[in-house]
Amino acid sequence: MISETATNGTGSVRTGPVSAADAFAPVETTAATPVDSSVPGDRLPLAALLVMALMGFILIATETMPAGLLPQIAAGLSTSEGTAGQLVSAYALGTVIATMPAVALTRGMRRKPVFIVGVLGFLVANIITAFSGEIALSLAARFLAGAFSGLIWGMLAGYARRITAPKYAGRALAIASIGTPIGLAVGTPLGSWLGTAFDWRLSFGTLAVLTLITALLAAALVPDAPGQAAASRVPLVRILHIPGVAVILAVIVAWMLAHNIVYTYISAYLRSGNLRLSVDVALVTFGVAALIGIGFTGAVIDRALRPLVLGSITLFLAAGVVFIIGHESVVAVLVAIVLWGLAFGGAAAQLQTAISMASGENADVANSMLGVAFNVAIFAAGVIGAVVIGNFDGVTLPVVMSGLALTALAVAFVGRRTAFPTKP
Template structure:
């Protein structure tokens, strides 16, 4: 297995997720800088998600036949430009435009990264390769975003985005030197977008992606106002660090079991979201219960990307890149919804409404996984 290449793909994912989630850790600083409410500052995440939603499927559809390595380099270069511009954004309006551009490049990379990882390993190693390539997500959540939040609080939020730009340059150079290329999809195997969507199991996985990730993003985007409203004596950066470390454990568990127990893993993970939301709802003022809920939430989320991308890759077969672009679109529609709906809840009903929404959406995900036993989340070894 090409470990170094997969780790560099994970580093690419780290950059994407850190760029995406930095505003969550910097939300109070951004709101103060641009003189807006927390809900308005949260639209920096919404704008990013909107860019991804609008770009993922068209860019992957247009680049299905393009070699994967040059495409990855172009996507990372886009992140360098976007994060550098964000570091110098003078107004919220300009920052929103820059975040939209960053989201568009996110759609390009996420749409091809999972298929790229699967193409450079043997089919029986696909699940484990995906777990390694997706490790950047929990690592960004456990180290990147909390560190960016700390850096922002210490020397200013703009330096957080500068640090991501510097990291991007390093990763691009290593990708160019050490990651093997892989061909795009052969023209004779390319289905129309509608044809991919009706492949058995694909639509079911996409519905789980949207509901499950919406449950996650409602709380993750507004973790700072939630903790403040619940009067839990823990800083947002500390809560994000605990969440991210727990997510690392989740992806390790998933990497060990995804090739043999995909269905059980997904059932347990969505069920754990319901339990975590319930703990936050009934014991919001208790520090031990809140920390326990964050840990449970993190472990369950850590393996979610690998579980969902493995499921949709197995269902889609040769059309994995387009299916992953659809997954990326659903994922970022959930991020968009988390930012937009979460703002309405936080500025309207108050942060206490977030765990209730998390419970309801996670329960929908759990039921959908349970019903998708034939094609989307089949029983037994994959």
């Protein structure tokens, strides 16, 4: 495995552990992604990557499931819809609090055992949620699910790259990330239908069964990989000083906030134009377009990451403009949704690839920061979106979306040297 090499600011090269005195100093890294010697160098470990994608699907479906079942969950737990809605907040809080410490503590361990423990912990949390009769226990289970989700998301990108030959690293991330748009397109609507037609507990029970299947598939199909060597580990705080990492995180917050403000409150936007377009149709259309977007991302990400990121954000911005101008036309709104999905589908793979390249062998911890940034954006979108629709018309949502997208585009554009380099 190739260890990290860092410059000390004077031009000389040093390797090995970083002293406590250097904990807050800037650091530059140049590292190659370690590849386990048991992995063939000329092909993708497709089965293993698809298992990771399945886990991503389950994570996304679990995170968003309560939003479509609030009346049923509230009735089942004898509480209000507002309190039941905190199941989403508890999950996000667990992710924000636990992700970085969990990834930092486990980054030196073999990857497969950590992954399987994370999946099994997530399984326990979903089983508790499915059978709990008390809102306090349900909230605790959702916090636990969020914590294990953060561990899995934090290590997933680095793990996918470690079991893949470097020339396929970007494509591997695109495949491992495909569960996200599928979860949004299929998982959330399917779970809502199951909970509405039968019982909300069945939705979480189904997710628990899928999680168990994923654990078994992971044990059988996913190869192991080494953890990060002690000599190459950078202290947690110093990772923010690695050139490019802070810029990428800023793009993530702005772009994800822009996305989630509209995605979370899409029903309010559709009502603002009196459109005969259901939320289910809108979300499925978005999901299908997102699948196409991630397919395109996988095809070109290893050759043209910077143009891909800038092009995706620009297309996302165009979707926001069409949302504003055509908010009273079903055709225009559908066009905007397609543009939105195409632009956003590959966002996770693009940003994970960028932060993994920038952080080198510290990709696991950097990706845990990415996961925290995502969940901070989700939490903030819920609050900001509620304020917007409480004081303005729903068409204001894409106005905010467009402003944030423009901010993300500007930050990504100026990060041409380290965050989104012109040349890899």
